[in-house]
Structure formats: structure tokens, C-alpha cells
Amino acid sequence: MKRVLIIGAGRLGKGFVGETFDNAGWNITFLDKDPRVIDELNRHNKYTVQVFRTDDIIMHEVTNFRAFATDDNYSVMNDFLESSVIMCPLYPEDFEESARYLGKCFEQQFKVDPDKKMTLICLTNKNHIIKDIEAWYRNAIPSAQARDWFDSHVAIRDSIVRRSTDAETHYATQIDSTAVASLLIQTPLYNDISDVEWLEPRDHLEMLKDIKVFTINGPHATTAYYGHLKGYNTIPDASADPEVAALANAVHDVTIKAVMTEYPQITREALTDLEYLPKAKNELPDSIHRVAYDPVRKLAFKDRLMGVVQLCLKIQSLIIHR
Numbered sequence: 001m002k003r004v005l006i007i008g009a010g011r012l013g014k015g016f017v018g019e020t021f022d023n024a025g026w027n028i029t030f031l032d033k034d035p036r037v038i039d040e041l042n043r044h045n046k047y048t049v050q051v052f053r054t055d056d057i058i059m060h061e062v063t064n065f066r067a068f069a070t071d072d073n074y075s076v077m078n079d080f081l082e083s084s085v086i087m088c089p090l091y092p093e094d095f096e097e098s099a100r101y102l103g104k105c106f107e108q109q110f111k112v113d114p115d116k117k118m119t120l121i122c123l124t125n126k127n128h129i130i131k132d133i134e135a136w137y138r139n140a141i142p143s144a145q146a147r148d149w150f151d152s153h154v155a156i157r158d159s160i161v162r163r164s165t166d167a168e169t170h171y172a173t174q175i176d177s178t179a180v181a182s183l184l185i186q187t188p189l190y191n192d193i194s195d196v197e198w199l200e201p202r203d204h205l206e207m208l209k210d211i212k213v214f215t216i217n218g219p220h221a222t223t224a225y226y227g228h229l230k231g232y233n234t235i236p237d238a239s240a241d242p243e244v245a246a247l248a249n250a251v252h253d254v255t256i257k258a259v260m261t262e263y264p265q266i267t268r269e270a271l272t273d274l275e276y277l278p279k280a281k282n283e284l285p286d287s288i289h290r291v292a293y294d295p296v297r298k299l300a301f302k303d304r305l306m307g308v309v310q311l312c313l314k315i316q317s318l319i320i321h322r
Contacts, residue, residue, distance in 0.1 A: 001026065003026060003028070003079065004021045004084075005083040007087070007098050008033050008088060009031070010032070013032075015031070016161075017059055017087045017123070019051065021315060025195075028066070029068065029082075030031045041067040045063065046063070047171070047174070049062065052177065052180075052282060053180065053281060054180055070152060080108075081108065085193060086120040087106070089124075099133070100136075102140065103137070103213065106146060107143060110141075110149045114149055116153065116155070118153065118154045118190060119190045119191045119193075120137070122158055127303070132218050137150070145321065157189065158205055158206065158209065159184060160184040160212050163180075163181065163183065165216045176233050177282075177284070179198060182198045184202040185269075186201075187201045187202065188201075210263075213303065213307065214304065218308050219257055220235070220291060221291060221292070223235055226243075234287055254312065256271070258315055292303075
């Protein structure tokens with residue numbers, strides 16, 4: 001049976017990645033730097049995901065996993081060597097630290113099976129950082145021979161996350177998740193994941209990710225921040241407010257115009273396919289706190305809101321100077 005190593009056992013790691021690979025019958029290993037996350041998983045020996053699909057709501061209890069903290073003894077090593085796919089649902093600022101820890105694991109993989117190929121998939125909304133992530137992982141490997149092996153045998157790939165996952169805390173074992181749209185993954189891959197539902201390899205992912213972050217995450221963040229100002233606690237409640245909805249729709253409309261000007265090669269039909277997320281049966285009670293908790297990160301340069309502002313200013317400047 002195939003094994004997946006999931007770096008980061010928080011909401012997304014458990015609620016989307018673990019749940020999805022469990023459905024496909026893979027063995028699952030979680031690795032996390034937070035001992036409380038791992039202690040909770042090992043104390044319960046299970047976690048439950050309430051999955052909101054388009055036609056049903058499913059309670060999925062996940063039990064087929066092992067969970068390790070990033071200890072100095074490298075307790076995760078054997079499971080790492082069994083894994084062909086590594087999923088990294090991490091914040092951008094956590095990738096460098098994960099690379100420093102896994103450097104010894106890649107070194108050992110080279111020693112025991114230099115013919116093996118691996119795929120590491122990054123799940124983060126920030127775009128244009130894959131080259132940095134590749135460098136962090138490569139530079140953390142001790143020997144030059146293993147670094148050369150890494151260059152030809154490990155594929156570091158980006159992805160587009162289109163699934164909301166929420167829980168009371170990152171260490172909670174009761175999680176809510178939507179399952180209405182696939183994770184889009186940069187190609188080519190070194191390992192077969194065709195048996196895993198909701199994972200979809202796609203070409204031109206860097207361009208698509210820019211577009212997705214602007215067209216989906218921008219209005220979503222707008223809803224969260226304006227909803228917070230108006231005293232709401234959840235995204236559905238905020239979205240039901242006509243003033244909040246009007247602002248989010250206005251952000252969406254101007255974003256579409258800007259994106260289609262910046263990326264003339266994408267058709268409106270392709271854009272609709274990328275941004276359209278089918279409605280789940282009942283709405284996931286997505287919390288505004290989850291979406292708006294870190295405004296400094298989410299208002300960053302080229303991110304979901306400031307990126308659209310920068311794009312609009314660029315296009316306006318081009319129009320003015322024509």
C-alpha cells in the first residue's frame with residue numbers, strides 16, 4: 001500500500017489532505033512541529049471530518065495514520081523512507097524550517113534507495129515561491145551527492161487550494177471541510193496520484209494560481225474583513241448582508257476585468273471553470289476568524305487584495321499612457 005507523508009497536521013493537513021488520501025486507501029503519516037497537534041492525534045488514535053459535498057454531508061472517521069513530532073531522534077524516518085508523495089499544507093514562512101528538518105531524511109533516502117523518485121506538493125496560497133522552496137530543501141541536504149540526486153529525483157510542485165477547512169483550533173480532532181472542487185497540482189509529477197479523488201494535475205499552474213488568488217481569495221477576504229467590521233462571526237452570515245455582498249461582488253467584478261486584461265490568453269470560459277466552486281449541501285460554517293486572523297500576511301505584496309490593487313494600478317497606468 002502506498003504511503004503519503006503530510007507535513008503539517010493542522011486543519012488543512014487533517015481535514016483535506018489526510019481525509020482525501022484515506023479515502024483512496026493510502027497509508028498516512030503526519031509530521032508536525034507542534035507537540036500538541038501530535039499528542040491529540042495519538043491520544044485519540046482517530047479524528048473525524050464532517051465533509052460537505054454537493055449532494056450529501058458525510059462524517060468520515062480517519063484511523064489509518066501514524067503521527068510524529070519533529071524530534072531530534074527522527075522518529076519519522078522509516079515512514080519517510082516508505083513515502084513516495086509528500087504533501088506540505090504549510091504557511092509560506094514555515095517551508096524553510098521544514099526543509100531544515102527534512103534535509104537528513106532526503107540524505108538517508110539517497111543512501112538506501114537512490115533510484116527512488118519522489119514528489120513534494122506545496123499547499124499554500126502564496127505564488128511564485130517554488131524556486132525558493134526548492135533551494136531551501138536542496139541546501140538543507142548534507143552531502144553534494146545527495147543534493148545532485150535531489151535535483152533529478154525529487155519534484156517540488158505547487159498547487160491551488162480550492163477547499164475550505166475549519167476547526168476550533170489547529171490541534172482539534174473534529175474538523176469541517178468542503179469537497180466540491182479539486183486541488184490543482186503543477187505538472188509534471190514523478191509519482192502516480194490518479195487514484196486519489198480531488199487531486200488534479202494542471203499545466204500553466206503559476207498563471208492560474210495568480211488568477212485564483214485574485215478572483216476567489218480576494219472577494220473572500222473582502223467578505224471576512226467587512227463582515228468583521230459589521231460584527232459577524234461566519235462567512236455565510238456576512239455574505240447574507242446586502243452591503244457586504246455588494247462590496248465583495250464589486251471587488252470580484254473589477255478583479256475579473258483586470259485579470260482578463262493582464263492575461264489575454266485565458267478565456268472567460270476557462271476563468272469561470274477555475275473560479276466556479278459548486279455549492280456544498282448546506283454551507284460550511286466557515287469562521288471569519290480563520291479567514292481574517294492574519295491581515296498582515298493576507299494584505300501582503302501581490303497577495304489576494306493588494307495584488308489586485310497593484311494589477312488595477314498597472315492597467316490604469318497603461319491605459320493613461322497609451
